[in-house]
Amino acid sequence: MKQMKGPAIFLAQFMRDEAPFNSLDNILPWVASMGYRGVQIPSNDKRCMDLDLAAESQDYCDELIGKCAVHGIEITELSTHIQGQLVATHPAYDSLFDSFAPEKMQGKPELRRLWAEDQMKKAAIASRRMGLKTCASFSGALMWHLVYPWPQRPTGLVQEGFTELAKRWLPIFDIYRDNGVDIAFELHPGEDLHDGASFEQFLDAVDHHEAANILYDPSHFMLQGLDYLEFIDIYHERIKAFHVKDAELRPNGRVGVYGGYQDWQNRAGRFRSLGDGMIDFKQIFSKLTQYDFDGWAVLEWECCFKHPEDGAAEGAPFIINHIIRPSEYAFDDFAASDSNQEKNRNILGLKNKPNQTESGEVVQWAQNK
Secondary structure, three states: OOOOEEEEEEOOOOOOOOOOOOOHHHHHHHHHHOOOOEEEEEOOOOOOOOHHHHHHOHHHHHHHHHHHHOOOOEEEEEEEHHHHHHHOEOHHHHHHHHHHOOHHHOOOHHHHHHHHHHHHHHHHHHHHHOOOOEEEEOOOEOOHHHOOOOOOOOOOHHHHHHHHHHHHHHHHHHHHHHOOOEEEEEOOOOOOOOOHHHHHHHHHHOOOOOOEEEEEOHHHHHOOOOOHHHHHHHHHHHEEEEEEOEEEEOOOOOOOOOHHHOOHHHOOEEEEOOOOOOOOHHHHHHHHHHOOOOOEEEEOOOOOOOOHHHHHHHHHHHHHHHOOOOOOOOOOHHHOOOOOHHHHHHHOOOOOOOOHHHHHHHHHHHHHO
16 A cells, blocks of 8 residues: 655645745745645745746746755645636636636636636646646536526536537646646536536546546535545545545534525535544545555645634644554464465365265265266
8 A cells, every 4th residue: 555645735825915925935934844744836826936937947847846845845736726717617707707817818708718728738847847746726617507407407508518628628638648747626616527426527528538637625525415435435546636624514494505695604514624624534544545545635724713824733733643654564464374275275174085985975976966
């Protein structure tokens, strides 16, 4: 069995304009001081990195790697969640997602999409330059407004949606394959790929492209009421990245999984700091170890109550305490014994030959038959 790497932390939720959160240089000592050994870097945040430059310059990529290494930290993956979201955006969400793109692209949906696709391709090249094998992302959504089947969906509508989504992603997948990098989609409400069934339909549409994979985040499955443990059994071959994020689902007489348009604190489903929610991480780490997941365990912090710095400080030891060092020996090796075919047959009761009297009776019985 292989061992998971960690702990690591996704920087997106921590970057802001005051030190030490205002640049990669400043945040790395803070991250290292808590015991983290990896960082997942949001590639759209210029405070962390310049993706355009990273796609062009090996020297720049080496510089980023070196900055991290000084603090004993590795880059785990680049995050392209924001750019992936813009690869496929329904017009109803144009104004909401416009802020995800550079100002010159805003109000120009087609130009914004082309920019996003170009950014995704650049992230493949930058990942290769950094020696990374996986890029974390979102799929975008053309069909999220159809997630509940009312009004009734016309025949072929969902298939057409996945056909178009595949058309947009296939050229990107080819670039990732050519660079030896996987895209790990975070299956997430608001995305066309939000659970196992939707991921399967997408895989069929892209002819099971080798670059199309999964970022496993149990919090999003908890909030949907999905069995997040069985999910690992079903899709472990496609799980290439892991967000360690806690959540709780506490429906009541007023709100359920849809949330009643409430803010995060008043929803039935809420993200929590590690250990404060309902996710069974002992079983998750066990299953991922069982299936030889050797990627990074990356904290994604999104708690509606706790201060982010407290959540980050608690996250590193939580992950460390859950990572399983696989045993090189079976627990019952002490009782093992040498064996050979003769001994095995004897244990099965197949060794002893019949005595002379019985042998004669056997021969006689066979002749009579």
